[in-house]
Amino acid sequence: MGRSERHTDSESHSGASVNGTSEKKHKSKNGRNKKRNHDDDNNDTFNTASHSLAVKPPNGNAERRSSVSKPARDFRDMPSPSPKKKKRKTSTAAIVAPIPEAAESPITRSPSPVIDFDGLSRPSLGTRERLEETDAQKEERMAKMKGAVRTLLECVGEDPDREGLLATPERYAKAMLFFTKGYQENVRDIVNGAIFQEGHNEMVIVKDIEVFSMCEHHLVPFTGKMHIGYIPSNAVIGISKLPRIAEMFARRMQIQERLTREVANAIMEILKPQGVAVVMESSHLCMVMRGVQKTSSSTITSCVLGCFERKEKTRNEFLSLIGVNRR
Secondary structure, three states: OHHHHHHHHHHHHHHHHHHHHHHHHHHHHHHHHHHHHHHHHHHHHHHHHHHHHHHOOOOOOOOOOOOOOOOOOOHHHOOOOOOOOOOOOOOHHHHHOOOOHHHHOOOOOOOOOOOOOOOOOOOOHHHHHHHHOOHHHHHHHHHHHHHHHHHHHHHOOOOOOOHHHOOHHHHHHHHHHHHOHHHHOOHHHHHOOOEEEEEEOOOEEEEEEEEEEEEOOOOOEEEEEEEEEEEOOEEEEOOOHHHHHHHHHHOOEEOHHHHHHHHHHHHHHHHOOOEEEEEEEEEEOOOOOOOOOOOOOOEEEEEEEEHHHHOHHHHHHHHHHHOOOOO
16 A cells, blocks of 8 residues: 555656656747747847838938948939929010020121122222223322332432432332232132132141231331141132232231231131131331331231131141241
């Protein structure tokens, strides 16, 4: 009886221990599951927060990129710019009001003045009379000029009847008519149709053209060299015509600034090129023999039209080729 009770008690005690062990195992398992679920919940919460941070736009314009990712190289991946504000509508009066010519296009120099081929460009009454005079009128003109020169000789204190000055009035009159023979010439006759369609569009330069002209302020010469360049629009001109055009305008009463401009304008008018550039270097006897008396000084003037005026690179190429930039 005592043995059976002890056996029963031991069995009950062992069963209790087994049950206790199983309960502990079940509790530990449940604890691990709860901890795992808690970690999963934390991960979900972190991912949700990260997602909300990534999706939320900073200023309502575009999605924020992760700091780890590289910036987009394709311009199509960049956010579109914000739309520009619409301009205010102009009033009806501003729309109806006419726009002045100066506002329609930028103010630029005229490509060339109107060259009157019959009027010899810069015509005057005396120019037409000299061109169309008869032999009788020519003799009358020479007589007037000789008388004027004789008067000048007398006024400076000379004896016009002495041997060395007897023929001076006539010689000077003929020389003055030769110095100003450009008044009797016009561009059309000089060019004489020597314009050729060659399809050439590169720079053409004729440099070191000797020029002799008369200063209209003191009636003394100024001499120097002229450089002419142009870029054709398919048509080219006979190269000998460029020095002839320079000669025509130089053989008049001139100042260097106007002479440079007139040559450039004439070429622009007759040839219609892409551009024309003219540079002149000269020495003026009116400031060498009198006045300031600077014998080594020289004067440089230029006139650029068309592409030479608009494009600095083209202008510098011309100046380099004629040697101005190397000095």
